Amino acid sequence: MSTDTVTEDLLRELTPQVLGVLVRRHGQFEECEDAVQEAVLAAAVKWPADGVPDHPRGWLITAASRRLIDQIRSDHARKARETAAAAQSPEREAGVSPGPGEDGAPEGDDTLILLFLCCHPALTPGSQTALTLRAVGGLTTAEIAHAFLVPEATMAVRISRAKQRIKAAGSRFTLPEARERVERLRVVLHVLYLIFNEGYTATSGAALHRADLAREAIRLTRMVGRLLPDDGEVAGLLALMLLTDARRAARTGPGGDLIPLDEQDRTLWDADLIAEGTALISTAMARSALGPYQLQAAIAATHAAAERTEDTDWHQVHTLYKILERIAPNPMVTLNRAVALAEIQGPRAGLDLLATLDDDARVEGHHRLHVVRAHLLERSGDLPAAREHYLLAARGTASLTERRFLESRASRLKPGAR
Template identity: 50%
Template sequence: MVPSDPVEEAVGQAFREEWGQVVALLIRVTGDWDLAEECAQDAFATALERWPRDGIPNRPGAWLTTTARNRAIDRLRREAVGAAKLREVAAMVDDVVQVSPADSDDVPDERLRLMFTCCHPALAIEARVALTLRTLAGLGTGEIARAFLVSEQTMQKRIARAKQKIRNAAIPYRVPPAHLLPERTPAVLAVLYLLFNEGYTATTGADLIRRSLSAEAIRLTRVLAHLMPDEPEVSGLLALMLLHDARSDTRQDAEGILIPLEEQDRTRWNAPMIAEGIEILETALRRREPGAYQIQAAIAACHATAQSTADTDWPQIAGLYNQLARYVPSPVVRLNQAVAIGMAEGPAAGLLLVDELVASGTLTEYHLLPATRADLLRRAGRYPEAAQAYRDALTKAITEPERAFLRRRIDEVS
């Protein structure tokens, strides 16, 4: 095995830990998003050149911030901006760069400002996700485009429009004041959860799981939880992600076909990640400020701690879904509740709820509605009806792993 380059490892770690902080500082002072990203990129490129010769600095984040600041000063000087702006940039990190965020719990809120700006409600949800990945996670435009299966040109325009909207609408670069936090934090959490879900169960394409996206969502949520430790819903979302992600390695077989929860090898679930998720959730619940993410994490914890499907506390899960419906009154929540009731009280009870959803016409294009109905029919031994429902689901499923799973089920009940 070829030994890894310590400098490349150090730069890679610094990129993961410091990119968002460096860019956030530069954006705050210069107000120029493109300049901030370019100078940050230059700083990391310079690190690859100089660290092999000069050694890895004790505080990589401070070194990178100073280098990016100097590059920004050079650029602004060449562009003949005002002297006041140059002085502001020159002094921008005098009281910050002495301590790297990775070295201290006293993390400046620059990334928090950036996160709330990227996720401002005035931006379209697609733009929020793209801008968050670009500025906070440091993903390239091509990477983001491939993740969401659009052309690089399309994604480039999407990001450019988002930045232009921020400028033209004068969206403030700040954490909202206390009285606006309750209405603004959910927008940030929604973006992070959407990002995680797209990685955990892709909505399009050949791959069911895109680990890079779910990993970035977890990393950014950790940052947010660290910066907002008194927000239980932030902790609830982080716990939810960890409890789900702990099962990722068991969700597909060697051929890439989806493996349902009841058939997964629970001995291969990530036990330390489950333990961390439960600890975070219990800490959040002790604040007695329940919310949708905490309830969903509690449901995930019921699954993660059960030894088998038979040992799962399905009545408790059904009750938790009933609570969740008060916060998220959506037909998808009711569909999940129907599954839990079907497991707790028998397939017939679950089918009653599913058939109500079918009659309502609210999920006509959602492939999991006929797939859930098919599974309940299969459990009830009504195989011809189950086969037809699986075929209905197959016409609506988008990802190939899910389609392959449905074809396998059709063969089983036929």
């Protein structure tokens, strides 16, 4: 592994810790975040040339603190803040990392607090995602903009507005009260889930995967898992990501064309990720109340356990989807249950279940509904209708890879086609 890669990995790990320390001390999220980013950029240039310092976290805290103090001193309208910043104790000025109990929080808590702050309910899901990737993930604005295919200036405005909303909401850098903490953790996990999904199956653009984004979601979820080792849903989400990402190498052919699950070469699946994900979800389900992420991970583990598509335990998959449908009703869950039901009782049973979603505004016109309907219609022998729905699905997706796949399916069913 190159020095640059080691430095990059270390900086990504330390960025949220350093930002958490500064925000807890100074209470100025936007200014602290800018100072930390400057310190990280300085380290990215200096460390590969001079070597990583003995105490890299303290080095970053010192560098970022100095930049923050310089920034405050340069703003004459903020005399009071300048005085407060300059009055920091010599120990803190030197960037000594707070030990357990210092500032009222054990070491490591800052990252979790920072995640809760980035997923503040005052923000939209898009802003929560962008701010999490910037502040906790350590990605640059340009990297986030590239991942979501928007101009850098647009993403910069979105992130800036998110910080301003947090400031306007009067948020304090502390863990929320117990009741709010449960709800905020749900939002944190949902944001990480969205980041992973965008990396695993991009919603738009020419590439099916954005592996760096999926890896970042896994890294952040591992971090939350270390902070909350007894939370079953955190473990469930991590297991779901690992079991899903294990299939990545088999999802596309040499030309980048999409390969559906039932046609994938399962010898290409990552056995280590499957083993880790399966062990995680087995432990979580044995000791925790069932939650949506655990159930989805259990479904993924059931697929992973089958050496061939025909060996899949569809009865178990269907049962898990029924439980998931009961505890977290969602049209996409019903849609996936229809696929499992069709494997057990035939395509007509699956189509009948899909019909219950026709009046659901949440999935009306969604390309996934057309995809599943086309697949089941094809299996039932109604090829003209199947072709129509494949084409509808192709027109409904912004992913070029998915569109090519769906158009090829439709073309295969064209009258006279071989």
